[in-house]
Amino acid sequence: MKTDIRNLDLNLLKALDALLDERSVTRAAERLALTQPAVSGMLTRLRECFDDPLFTRVQRGVVPTMRALELAQPVKAILAEVSELLQPKAFDAATAEMTIKIAATDYALRAVIVPFMAALRVQAPGIRVAVLPVNNEQLSAQFERGDIDIALITPDSAPPDLHARSLYDEEYVCLMREDHPLSAQKDLTLDSFCAQDHALVSxxxxxxxxxxxxxxxxxxxxxxxxxxxxxxLVLPEILRVSDLISVVPRRLTHDLPGLKVLPPPLAIQGFNKIVVWHERTHRDAGHRWLRELLFSTAV
Structure with missing residues (x-):
């Protein structure tokens, strides 16, 4: 009789393993949390599958046949491999080798990616990062294809089918060269602000x-x-060599020698920066670790 693998399921192999270890239908049933008749029924199916009695009844249980003994080690190996397959793979940042693809604007490059990379290179030097431009119209498709793993965007451009988490709220400030005629003012007046030539980012x-x-x-x-x-990214260089002023997100003004930051003379609505990712990577241990690092460094 030729065994058909379609008739053999994982539960039958677990029952065979338990019977080989316990040498008793009763004890095997207790180990599997099944009734004795249920295990007896599984043994009947096993005998049909392997075309062998597998076990012979004796006074205090059952003894395996030679065929059953031949199956003992392979069955344990199969069950161990299946168990490993079902367990999430352990992630070790220090030795991990993988590539993460992040969609980001040049603002997010400086405000988010720079501190993220500083921490990543210390904690996980084997992980590579590819930063790609944000294409709002293609985000969902890019995530589905695996072209990107994370996107740094604002809530209004986030597709509804993605996981999301807020990073921070950003505010605007006024930036100019440190010897600009307005730099001596502690607080800009609305008139002086409006009288200047401005640069903006589009x-x-x-x-x-x-x-x-x-x-x-x-x-x-x-x-x-x-x-x-x-x-x-080019704006600071332009401001250093001109009398132009610019309203920019505060996080872009850190570590900019030769430039001065002043609060704007009117309320300007800021924005919220968020991280979005796809269900495809939501439960992956490596991606979860990378997202947590991103959250912790974006302050």
């Missing part, structure tokens, strides 16, 4: 209005924006 490029202009319009004022750039 992610899509070419826009000369932003959140600051919306705030000014709400109180019947306006400013003159004479430079629009598509990256925060």
């Amino acid at each position: 992610y899509l490029g070419g826009n000369f209005k932003g959140v600051t202009d919306e705030a000014l319009a709400s109180i019947g004022r306006s400013r003159r924006v004479t430079l629009s750039v598509c990256s925060f």
Whole structure:
């Protein structure tokens, strides 16, 4: 009789293992938390599968046949491998080797990725990081394909089918070179602020209005924006060599020699930065560790 693997399930192998260890249907049933008739029924199925009696009844239990003894070690190995398969793989950051793909704007590069990388290189030097541009329209598809693992975005651009967690709330400040004519003022006046030439960052490029202009319009004022750039990273260099001023997120002003930070003379709505990720990596031990590190370094 040829054994058909379709008739053999994991529970039958567990019963066979228990019978081989216990040499008793009663004790095997207790170990498996089953009734004795249930284990007897499983033994009948095992005999059919392997075309062998497997066990012979004796006065104090059962004794295995030669075929059953041949199966003992392979069955234990199979059950051990299945058990290992069902357990989450242990993650050791110090020895881990993997690649994580993060979608981020250049703002998030400096505000979030820089402190994250400083900690990552110390704690998990074998992990590689690929930083990609944020494409809001393609986020869901990119996550599904595995093109990205994490995205650093704002709540209004987060697809509803992703996991999300808030990193922090950001506020805006005014930035200028340290010897700018306005730098001597402790508090900028609205008139002096509006009289200056401004630079702003437009992610899509070419826009000369932003959140600051919306705030000014709400109180019947306006400013003159004479430079629009598509990256925060170049802005400090421009401010150092010009009389332009700019309203920027506070976290971009750390460690910028030659520049001065002042509070803006009106309330400008800030924004919330969040992390989003896909169900595909939600329970993975390595990705969970990386997300926790990201949360802890984004302060």
